Amino acid sequence: MVNYVRAGAARTQAAAMITELEAARPGAAELLAQDALAKLRTWPELTVKDVPENETAQGCSVAGAYDYGPPPRLSVATSASHARRDFTALHELGHHLQKNSFDLMEPFSREPDGGVLLEDAACDAFAAQILLPAHLVDQHLDAKGPTASAITLLWKTSNASRMAVCVRAAQHLPAPGHVLLLDPDGHLAFAASNGLPPLPRGSFQGDIPVIDRALTGPGRAQGRTQVRYRDGILGRELHTDTAPMDGYTVAVLVTDSAPWRAFTPPTADTGPRSRDYICANCDENYRSFEPACPRCHVPHCPECGSCACPPRTPGRSCPGCFLKHPPAMFAPDSDRCLDCS
Numbered sequence: 001m002v003n004y005v006r007a008g009a010a011r012t013q014a015a016a017m018i019t020e021l022e023a024a025r026p027g028a029a030e031l032l033a034q035d036a037l038a039k040l041r042t043w044p045e046l047t048v049k050d051v052p053e054n055e056t057a058q059g060c061s062v063a064g065a066y067d068y069g070p071p072p073r074l075s076v077a078t079s080a081s082h083a084r085r086d087f088t089a090l091h092e093l094g095h096h097l098q099k100n101s102f103d104l105m106e107p108f109s110r111e112p113d114g115g116v117l118l119e120d121a122a123c124d125a126f127a128a129q130i131l132l133p134a135h136l137v138d139q140h141l142d143a144k145g146p147t148a149s150a151i152t153l154l155w156k157t158s159n160a161s162r163m164a165v166c167v168r169a170a171q172h173l174p175a176p177g178h179v180l181l182l183d184p185d186g187h188l189a190f191a192a193s194n195g196l197p198p199l200p201r202g203s204f205q206g207d208i209p210v211i212d213r214a215l216t217g218p219g220r221a222q223g224r225t226q227v228r229y230r231d232g233i234l235g236r237e238l239h240t241d242t243a244p245m246d247g248y249t250v251a252v253l254v255t256d257s258a259p260w261r262a263f264t265p266p267t268a269d270t271g272p273r274s275r276d277y278i279c280a281n282c283d284e285n286y287r288s289f290e291p292a293c294p295r296c297h298v299p300h301c302p303e304c305g306s307c308a309c310p311p312r313t314p315g316r317s318c319p320g321c322f323l324k325h326p327p328a329m330f331a332p333d334s335d336r337c338l339d340c341s
Contacts, residue, residue, distance in 0.1 A: 009118060011171055013107060014125035017097050020104060032093075033130050036086040037076065040093060046072055048089065053077040064088040066095035083161035087127050094123030117198065124192060128167035131160040137168050145174035145259035148220075148243035148252050155245060162245060167192045169252070175266075177238060177254035178227065180205070184247060186215050196235065196255075199227055210240040211251060219244030222260060224267060227253065237267040281306040281326045304329050 021028050031039050041048045053063045063077035063084075074092040076085050098104045098119055108115020132154075140154040146169040155165040166179040169192070173179070176195030183189045186206015191199040205211050205228055214221040221242050226234040238253040241260045252259075256266040278285055279301035286302055293299065293307035300307050306326050317324050320340030329337045 009107075010121035010125040011129070013098075013104070013118060013122035014094075014129050016104060017094060017122065017126045018129065020097060020101055029130050032090060033133075036093075036130070037082075037089045040074065040089055046074060046093075046096065049073055049075045050078045051075045053079045064092045066092045066099070068099065072096055072100075081161065083159065084163060087131060087161040087163045090127035090130055091123040094126040095119065097126075098122065121193075121198075124163075124167045125171070128160075128164040128171075131164040132158060132168045137172070141169060141172045142259060145254070145257065146172050146179070146252055147260045148241045148250050151179065151250050151252070152243050152245045162248060162250070163190045163192075166190055166250065170194045173252075173254055174257040174259065175254045177252070180227070180251040180253065181245070182206070182211065182215070182249045182251065184215070184249075186211065189248065197229065200230060203228055203230075208234075210242065211249070214242035214249050214251070219249055225253070239264050239267065277301070279304060279306060280308045282329060 018029055028039075037048065040046060047069070051065075063080055065075040067073040067075070074089055074096065076088045076092070078085075080088065105115070108118060111118050136158060137154065140150055140157065142150065151165055151169045154169070155162055158165070162181050166181050170177075170179040171194070173194045177193070178196060178199060179192045180188060180199070181190040182205060186204055188199055188201055188203045188205055190201065193199065199205075206215055208225050208228060210221050210223045210225040213223075219242065221240075223240055224237050225240050226237050228234055236255065238255060239258040239261065240251055240253045241258065242249055242251045244250075254264075256264050258264040277298060280298075282301065282304040284301055284303040293309060296308040298308040304326055316327060316330055316337075318330075318335075318337040318340055320336045323337070325337045329339075331338065331341060334341045
């Protein structure tokens with residue numbers, strides 16, 4: 001299973017979203033670029049709600065949420081700057097556009113995960129393309145790729161949020177990598193990735209090399225480091241460049257062709273390697289970094305919790321699909337399996 005989205009795919013999807021938006025509301029993109037949140041509050045078909053940050057979607061890359069309704073609702077965290085709230089509102093509008101268009105949903109069918117990662121990445125790209133037009137981006141980001149200092153300068157000369165600038169910069173990375181925005185404590189406030197698995201918002205990166213030097217020093221540092229995924233898993237070693245961004249730190253990380261160096265060969269892929277498995281109990285295809293079962297040497301399936309060992313308890317038949325499943329596939333108060341309930 002592929003677990004990353006290339007920036008080109010997200011950018012193509014975002015362009016289609018803007019085209020559909022303009023077809024329904026001519027001139028909307030230009031108006032939204034001026035004051036997205038205020039403009040969206042005037043749209044009768046949407047409800048825009050201000051919420052505390054702890055009520056936003058944890059799986060989303062921004063501090064916001066989208067609810068189908070009816071009526072459809074965009075939730076935006078109140079604890080952010082105005083520019084960041086505009087970016088969040090446009091990101092959630094991106095979910096609304098994609099969820100309500102068969103044409104925009106069609107590319108999801110070609111994605112291994114059903115389009116989950118593509119949808120969220122396209123929302124970021126959609127918001128960034130509205131807030132940061134191409135001519136402005138091209139003035140500040142070199143053809144060789146973005147440096148951390150160039151990203152900071154682009155942010156200072158625009159009215160866009162730090163997140164929007166990070167997304168646009170990630171679209172210009174010369175190799176697989178990330179553009180990270182870190183808070184003063186070293187937690188990940190936002191990440192835009194290209195060709196590598198996305199990093200979870202809120203994850204702690206402050207103690208890894210280069211990032212640690214940047215946070216404890218003047219904010220500028222260069223070198224090689226690994227970023228941290230879930231459960232402390234470290235990815236491959238990446239060339240890294242950082243710069244301060246008014247209380248935050250922006251970091252550019254790439255596998256090779258680092259714009260701030262004359263020559264950078266590809267780094268060795270020192271990150272953990274996963275394997276693909278097919279669950280013997282529920283037939284789920286999955287990829288796992290987890291330790292293997294000491295008896296059958298297969299990690300537990302994230303869907304049903306089973307490894308390849310023979311079940312210790314008998315399975316149950318589901319009256320919905322008429323298949324026999326392990327007990328873990330049934331909710332405690334249901335006679336139907338999780339797929340049918």
